[in-house]
Amino acid sequence: MDKFIIGKKRANVASVSDCEARPSVSGAVFLTKWKKTFMETGFSNWKKRVEKLNAHEALGYHREAVLKFKSLKSNVNVFSQISKEKLTQMKENRACLLKIISSLRYLAVQRVAIPGRTDETSNFDNLLRLRCEDNQLLLIWLQRETYKWTSHDVQNEILGILSHKLPRKLLEDIKSAEYLAIIADETTDMANKEQFSICIRFVDVSLEIEEYFLGLYSIQSNTAKALFDIIINILRRFDLPTSNCRGQCFDAQCFDGSANMAGLYKGVQANFMEMEKRSMFVHYLAHCLNLTLQDTVKAVPECRNALNVMKDLIHFVIDSPKRLDLFAHLEVDASANLKPLCPTSEVTSKCQDIDVDSSTLPRIRKVPKKYDDSINLSVETFTEVCDKYRRLYYETMDTSISFLESRFKTQPFMSVNQSEQFLLDIDKEHLLLHRSMFHEIIQSSDSANTSSLDDIVKYLQQENHLFDLQSELVKFMCVVLTIPVTSCTVERSFSCLRRVKTYLRSITRQDRLNIIALLNAHTDESMKLDLDAICDEFICKNDLRRSTFAIKN
Template identity: 25%
Template sequence: MNTVGALKRRPFATLTVDEKRAVVKLGPHKPVVTIQYQTKAGNVQNQKHNPTVNPMDNFLSAREWLTVDVEDKRLYCFPCLLFAKKRDTCWVETGFHRISYIGSSMEKHDQAREHRSAVIDLKLFLRRTNHFEVGSLISMNSDEIERHNNLVCRNREIVKRLINAVIYLAKQEMAFRGHDESETSVNRGPFKELLSMVAKTDSLLFDHLDSSTVFKGDSKTIQNEIIALIATMTRELIKEEVKSADFFAVIADETTDVSTTNQLTTILRYVHNGQLKERFLGFDNVSEVSGAEGLAGFILNILKEFDPESKLVAQTYDGASTMSGRTSGVQARIREVIKRAIFIHCMAHKLNLALQDATKAISKCVIFFATLSGINAFFGVSYKRTAQFHKSCHLHQTTELAGGKRKPQAASSATRWAYKSRTKVGLDLGWSSSTVEEAVTQLKHLEDNKFADIYDCKVDANPPETQLKFCKLLNSESFTNFSKKDKFPDGILADLENSVYGSLFNTAALKDQLGYLYNSNMPGKLSDLAKMLYECDLKNDLPQVYRLTNLALTVPLTLMWTTCVVRNKLTVSATTSGTVVEDFG
């Protein structure tokens, strides 16, 4: 370990603390070797170097720092070999072999600053490492070990409280910092004020905030680091869930925030452990990304870490031509790369369009919404009119408008649901109750199924792809019929086999497992079916059916043939993310 050859192969700086201590304790390696050298007359002679008997006037034995390499038969400086920062000298790099000049060379090396510094470092090394080496904890007495462990546990508990504070503010969508966070400020910002409030009932946190001088954990840098770490861990969790899922779909939309920054919202939809998940990945600035080609590349880059080539089965956007264009839209460009990533128009946007057309087709609804817009336009132009509006609301005990802070807002866009229920309630209790009641009645009891007809018309205008007909295989209302002899849906199964998803299934095995499903008492609701297959470990007995249910759940839509249209009633369920997740049965 202390030989020159060993220290060349593994430099001293790369050794562990315990290995370094062992090398220093062993000291210079001084074996008996024969060194070949050239005399001043040019003759080559051999000089045997023996650390105990030295015929060369004790030059070699007089230097404690001298060591010999048995491989190249040259002399080296042991302290410099270990600690010298300048390593291009012959005593460290190549070895000294000019024995004729050894006396003057050693004298010169003794006086070198680099050598003296290395000798001092060598002599102090053992003393220093007695205090700082990792293994020294073993030699501590029990009290020191206990104090160390208690300090570690205390610090961990403090960090837990800091993390909990960050999570709380993030979940409440609150700002972290304040305008004035100095010690004399009345309001030091949400994060610091939250820690102060918790510290009133938490003695551990109180002592830390009161006595800590090095690390309090309430600085903006620590806040940002904790936020970044939580985001990284959340994304890694999503990545692990998607990794275990059979498929996933992407849901994306662009929006402009208050700072006029164009942001892309990305959501992944997949089935994990038998349960449907929709996970928000984040906002990405796409202000400098132009055109469908740029957006498509940007989305594919986001999805790169989730293995989209083998798992992406659907993509959902709004109806904007940039996103949904059949030839050069984002969806078309992504399908050029991933064939089975079919495009599905967001069903929430379709419902929005249907509602707009429904209100236009009912005269009283048209009058109602025109009245709302007119009220806003009339009262908004004058503060005196606004004051009179607030006064009228107080007189009529309008609870929602009593604070004098609200009035009906006009729709800013044809694609926005700008009219809120609170506005309707306020006017109902004010002076427009009769008009609103009639409009609500019309919405609840649409004559001649007008709304249902309009909705069907909108869906027919953007029909689901024929690639999705396989979902009929999991329509629980047909299970009884499919279980009868000669009633098995072979045509639908053939459609699946010929679709872009055909390569994902073993058709023969799927048919056999579907036959068992149709004859069993399985849950009719698709989400319940997937959950039961997973929890009862039937996913191993019915793997093709489980895979099919996962695919049907992952695709973000409610198919038009499963939408329940009854006289004067249309059942449509939507998630908060804007895509329909209610399933069949």
């Protein structure tokens, strides 16, 4: 009350003299809206006098009236004072807008739902109200009746700017590399929609391997032509030339090898090879090993039956809460928990301190009489139990080796056949010369250990002066390291998809889903984005924003 100048007192009613003097300030027009309470009718709600007077002090028309009244007394140019006040107000508005943008970025990076059941219960509004406790300007901003810049359309626009800034930053690193590889895969989200994930693998100037996730794209058809068109459109959208592609790694969630991806004649990799012959196709090697074990188990009846029995026993226990509780009391190792058995998992049997009968030979069964005597049916017999399991072991190993060769036999031949295509980018004579020089350097160095490709890379990274001396060798190393062998980055994007698009958020639009997935997958890069540049881009959209917020750059 002391800091207010009471202009009138009548019938227990008060008004502020500076505000009441508004019409007499040289006929000046107020730039902000004003209310009649403190200017004409007077204030009489004395129970809330402190709260109302503090709120009135923070209002724009009160500050403008005080400024004009002081300027009138001191004979200072009113318009220059108004300009300074306007500029100060625009800077404060910009600070509030930065708080709004940073709050949206935080929710997206932490994959927290932005909207709520109502606007008042949304996580975005609750976060802003929480930040008001430490920021008086933001509290005043949210108390405005109009133009708070927190609507759903504004949120989508800010998130769109964030999603455009982040890929630009990622593409700067990708385009700095000479070669790149494509890693792609498809999956189904919670809404039973097909999502196609794209990642780019490249090697930077220090021979460090990087894999960047570029987004999720909804597909209507999973044919080879449709998937190929999507990949080409994405490369063109990000201005990535196919001539720099040296590797493809495709996988799928069903069908062994995914014919639409890995088809030899009409698959995605075949269409890509027609466009760029130097791009080597690599099927997900870990998946190949997984399929090999699965085929082996199916081909050997004894292994299949043993795993089926174990699988049924596990489900017999975990499907009943009573049996699971009983099993918990019988556990010896507290860290051992029953989990559903995967047919391709490695199973280790440990029978310790358990009274189990020793293995015996099965009973020899007679040949059924219904078969013709002309058919020679020989029944395999064993004299000892170890002979039976030895035969089973050899059968399992032979079957595994056979499937391993069928799954992996084409990889070495493919590498040898296409190595000539790689050398089209490299001077063969200089490569051989640099290779000989590198061998001499390694032999002269006592501490160098180059027993593997990883050792060579580490040595080149330590002796970075060799990058200029061994340019062709470094270029060849970049090509080799660019070729992908797994699709782990794409699989991690599927994990991100399951965290972002949950059952409670199953109706999320594709553009919002892609934005949040990008920001969440690249957390470190998202937190390093320049919010001032994002704020300037948002302000420059229309004239109203330019007159409300200050532009930094």
